[in-house]
Amino acid sequence: MAEQVSEQTTNRLSLYLRFLNELEAGGVRTVSSKVLAARFDLNAALIRKDLSHFGDLGVRGVGYVVVDLRQRLRQILGLDRRLNVTIIGAGNLGFALADYPGFRKEGFRIVALFDTLPDKVGRRSRSGVPIHDIRDLKRVARQEQITIAVVAVPAESAQVVVNTVVEAGIKALLNFSPGALRVPPDVKLKSVDLTVSLESLSFHLARGVDRPPRP
Amino acid sequence: MAEQVSEQTTNRLSLYLRFLNELEAGGVRTVSSKVLAARFDLNAALIRKDLSHFGDLGVRGVGYVVVDLRQRLRQILGLDRRLNVTIIGAGNLGFALADYPGFRKEGFRIVALFDTLPDKVGRRSRSGVPIHDIRDLKRVARQEQITIAVVAVPAESAQVVVNTVVEAGIKALLNFSPGALRVPPDVKLKSVDLTVSLESLSFHLARGVDRPPRP
DNA sequence: TGATGTGAAGAACTTCACAGCA
DNA sequence: TGCTGTGAAGTTCTTCACATCA
Structure with a gap:
């Protein structure tokens, strides 16, 4: 979790966050790496790798809880401050x-x-x-x-x-x-x-x- | 010369061209991959590889002839037309x-x-x-x-x-x-x-x- | 069962190192 | 000698495949 995170990963985090904003506004509860992957034309494993840099954010068998992941991404990207x-x-x-x-x-x-x-x-x-x-x-x-x-x-x-x-x-x-x-x-x-x-x-x-x- | 050229290479070609424009305007005759590398903080071999995709553009022992390389890059990038x-x-x-x-x-x-x-x-x-x-x-x-x-x-x-x-x-x-x-x-x-x-x-x-x- | 997290394999890109030529 | 062009090595990034766990 303290390793180097690549520029490419960082950029993708922004994209994920934007989608999570939409999902939360739409009242969606959870989202899987597969759904995220389909949305951005990426490999699901890549999305899991990107997120796994910051701890265990998902729930096995379920996916990612939208509100939690969104909040965490905002924090990671430093968007929780002015x-x-x-x-x-x-x-x-x-x-x-x-x-x-x-x-x-x-x-x-x-x-x-x-x-x-x-x-x-x-x-x-x-x-x-x-x-x-x-x-x-x-x-x-x-x-x-x-x-x-x-x-x-x-x-x-x-x-x-x-x-x-x-x-x-x-x-x-x-x-x-x-x-x-x-x-x-x-x-x-x-x-x-x-x-x-x-x-x-x-x-x-x-x-x-x-x-x-x-x- | 007909292989796939990566997006990254393409983007760098633009940068090289911009520098060649300056060099030509300044009346510089030849430029080496080393000089280009220093300018853009890249490895000289990378620049040679980038250019070698399009044939033998350089002269061993001398470098690249500025006017020739510039013209060739404009052609490669499709800038020789409207x-x-x-x-x-x-x-x-x-x-x-x-x-x-x-x-x-x-x-x-x-x-x-x-x-x-x-x-x-x-x-x-x-x-x-x-x-x-x-x-x-x-x-x-x-x-x-x-x-x-x-x-x-x-x-x-x-x-x-x-x-x-x-x-x-x-x-x-x-x-x-x-x-x-x-x-x-x-x-x-x-x-x-x-x-x-x-x-x-x-x-x-x-x-x-x-x-x-x-x- | 279903989706995560991840070591291992694979692909893409960069750097090294040197043969080859002006 | 000096610098290009390039195979081989090294590095980084992505995908595969599967153990793991709710």
């Missing part, structure tokens, strides 16, 4: 993310936007998130107890911004800028590279996605 | 993506937005992308030769929208909605799940990102 998020970069993407309803749903709160442009600073996003000057990041981060930063700035300024964020003591970053960024080992950086995603699609189109599957 | 992209969902996120400069850079052209709301249809995004009625998807897709669709709609409508896109003959989808979506085997679906990404960060915060690295 998570204050900031978005750096009040451009189109930053604004869209600030108002993205999906974030709010699982308990994340977008508490601040940051930018450098004087005519943006002082304003608010549509949903009311205030825009601060990036120079105030450290102070605001402490005041608002921000633990996660979303970086949505142009590629050129990405590394500088990331450095600023790290200096402000924030240990978890979700980055939307392209390019290789460096962070200290105690900081967790997760990147969403939109260009890589599109190019991967282009590759599949170029190759032909319908070539015969492995023999 | 790639017309549509965005389904003219909400905050859809608009932000439509105007995202990173897409245009590598030759992707956002040619259309789609939505269902009558007061959005007929308008244009800031950068001038016209918004169509989703019911016209099939016609517009053919007219504009759209090969890639970006899905940025609320979770509830995602599967319906994906079905519509598939019916319109589009074989490559980049999806931003949460949840498990189904597509036929000849369609390539790539999903960016923002909630999963944030929850993965939350997990690392909860566990402590600075626990001792593997012994």
Whole structure:
């Protein structure tokens, strides 16, 4: 239970949790690894392995008790506490993310936007998130107890911004800028590279996605 | 050279290409797998393996000729042709993506937005992308030769929208909605799940990102 | 009986180490 | 000599198969 848990397992835990939310809302009492597997097109053993990292969460012969597993997953994922998020970069993407309803749903709160442009600073996003000057990041981060930063700035300024964020003591970053960024080992950086995603699609189109599957 | 190439390899090819663009702009003649490896914090052998899937692209004792490798990668990734992209969902996120400069850079052209709301249809995004009625998807897709669709709609409508896109003959989808979506085997679906990404960060915060690295 | 938890087998991916060639 | 291309070894992740237990 104290071992390393892989990134892949972690990501799947999120998916399981989302499904458990639905099941609980629907009043379902228990769920088996088989049902979870069917839902996500995964192997049932993989789901049991994923969950077994965190103790014996299931009941033999029965499956997993929905309310219990849901609560446990929320705890494991750290969603049982307040998570204050900031978005750096009040451009189109930053604004869209600030108002993205999906974030709010699982308990994340977008508490601040940051930018450098004087005519943006002082304003608010549509949903009311205030825009601060990036120079105030450290102070605001402490005041608002921000633990996660979303970086949505142009590629050129990405590394500088990331450095600023790290200096402000924030240990978890979700980055939307392209390019290789460096962070200290105690900081967790997760990147969403939109260009890589599109190019991967282009590759599949170029190759032909319908070539015969492995023999 | 005709074998299966893994998703992971494909994604890295995009990164290599981006770096080669910089090198070519800087007038650099050749680059070794070692230099590429240092840049991306990868093993040099991995880079050689990635590239060797596509023939003998390098020169022993020298490395890779920048202009040649760049051109070859663009070809492999299917970027040597026009790639017309549509965005389904003219909400905050859809608009932000439509105007995202990173897409245009590598030759992707956002040619259309789609939505269902009558007061959005007929308008244009800031950068001038016209918004169509989703019911016209099939016609517009053919007219504009759209090969890639970006899905940025609320979770509830995602599967319906994906079905519509598939019916319109589009074989490559980049999806931003949460949840498990189904597509036929000849369609390539790539999903960016923002909630999963944030929850993965939350997990690392909860566990402590600075626990001792593997012994 | 039915579904979990898990050691062992298998598959996929990465790194090592070196032959081979400019 | 220097760097690629690649078989073999190593590592990580997934699936199989079954003992175990409610």
